[in-house]
Amino acid sequence: MPFALRELVWKRWNLNAFAEFAFLRKLSILPLRMTGTVAMFVVLIQRREPKTLTDKIPEKLDQQDPFAMLRQMTFFFLSAVVLAATAAQVCADAPRTLKIGDPAPNWKFVPGTDGQLHRLQDYNDAQIVVVAFLCNKCPCVKGYEERFKRLVTAYGSRVRFVGINSSTGDVETMDIMKQRVASGGLNFDYLRDESQTVARSFGATSTPHIFILDKDRRVAYTGAFDDNRDAKQVTQHYALNALNSLLKGEAVSLQQTQQFGCAITYR
Numbered sequence: 001m002p003f004a005l006r007e008l009v010w011k012r013w014n015l016n017a018f019a020e021f022a023f024l025r026k027l028s029i030l031p032l033r034m035t036g037t038v039a040m041f042v043v044l045i046q047r048r049e050p051k052t053l054t055d056k057i058p059e060k061l062d063q064q065d066p067f068a069m070l071r072q073m074t075f076f077f078l079s080a081v082v083l084a085a086t087a088a089q090v091c092a093d094a095p096r097t098l099k100i101g102d103p104a105p106n107w108k109f110v111p112g113t114d115g116q117l118h119r120l121q122d123y124n125d126a127q128i129v130v131v132a133f134l135c136n137k138c139p140c141v142k143g144y145e146e147r148f149k150r151l152v153t154a155y156g157s158r159v160r161f162v163g164i165n166s167s168t169g170d171v172e173t174m175d176i177m178k179q180r181v182a183s184g185g186l187n188f189d190y191l192r193d194e195s196q197t198v199a200r201s202f203g204a205t206s207t208p209h210i211f212i213l214d215k216d217r218r219v220a221y222t223g224a225f226d227d228n229r230d231a232k233q234v235t236q237h238y239a240l241n242a243l244n245s246l247l248k249g250e251a252v253s254l255q256q257t258q259q260f261g262c263a264i265t266y267r
Contacts, residue, residue: 023200080192093128095266097203097222100255104217105201110164113178117190120217126160128246129213130239132225133204134190135167136176138262141207143229145184151240152187159190159243166199167207168265196266206261212242212252220246223257 100103108119123129132148133139152161163186165177174192181190193199202211212221221242226234242252 008039032090041047064096093120095203096202097205098211100219100222102219104129104211104213104219105198107198107201109167110198111174113174113181113191114189123160123162126158127215128220128243129161129217130159130211130243131202131211131213132163133166133199133202133207133209133264135164135165135169135207135262135264136171136180136205137167137169140229143231144225145186146210147231149187149223150244155247158247163188163190164193164198164204165190166193166196166204166264167262168267184215199264200266204264206259206263208238208261209259209264212239212246214246220252221255222259224259225249227257229260 051111059167104120105122109117110119112118120129130151148163150163151159165172177190177192180186191198202209204211208225210221210223210225211219221239223238225239227238228234238254238257241254245252
C-alpha cells in the first residue's frame with residue numbers, strides 16, 4: 001500500500017478493520033489478494049471515524065452499529081471464499097495416487113546414496129519390487145526401518161526394496177541421507193527424488209507410503225506397511241502378506257490400505 005494511502009487509513013479509519021483483512025493481502029494467490037484488498041476498503045468505508053464528539057454519543061445506549069451485521073456477514077463470506085479457494089488449490093496440486101493394476105512409472109536417472117543413477121529397469125532380476133517413499137526426519141519412518149531391513153534379508157533377491165526420498169526440508173538432502181544409511185545400516189537402495197517427479201508419478205502422499213509391484217511391474221498393493229508404527233503392537237502384516245501371495249502366484253486378498261505417517265509436501 002502506498003505510504004500516503006496508509007497514512008490516510010491510519011488517521012481517518014478504524015485500524016482494527018484494516019487488521020481484520022490484512023492477512024488476505026498476504027496470500028500468494030493473486031485473485032484472493034485482490035478480493036482481500038477490495039473487501040478491506042469496503043469494510044473501512046463502513047468504519048469511518050465520526051467527525052465530531054457528539055457523533056460518538058448514541059441517542060440510546062442500546063443503539064447498535066447499523067453496519068455491524070454487514071461487516072460480520074462480509075467477513076464470514078470472504079473467509080468461506082478463502083477456505084474454498086485454498087482447498088481447491090490443494091486438490092489441484094495433489095497428485096493422483098496409482099490404483100491397483102496401474103503400470104509403475106518408468107523412472108530413470110534418480111541418484112542414490114551409493115553414488116549411482118538408478119532406474120526401474122535396474123531391478124528386472126527381481127520377481128517383485130517394493131517402492132517405499134521415505135524421508136530423513138519423520139519418526140514414523142524411523143520406526144519402520146528395522147522392519148524394512150528384515151524384509152530385505154528375509155526375501156533376498158526375489159524382492160527388491162527401494163526407498164525414495166521426495167520430501168522437502170533442510171534435512172532432506174543427499175548428505176543426510178548418506179548419514180542415515182550409514183548410521184542405520186540400511187541394506188536397500190535409498191534414492192533422492194529432488195524434483196518430486198517420481199513421487200508425483202506414483203501419487204505418494206506420506207512417508208512411508210508403500211507400493212508393491214508385481215512381476216509385470218503393475219501395482220499389486222498400495223498403502224501402509226502394516227497396521228501399527230509400534231512393531232510390538234502389529235496385528236496385520238499388509239505388505240508381507242501381499243508379498244507372500246505374489247510369490248506363491250496367488251491374488252493379493254487385501255490390495256489397498258490407508259497409508260499413514262508424515263505428509264509429503266509438494267512444491
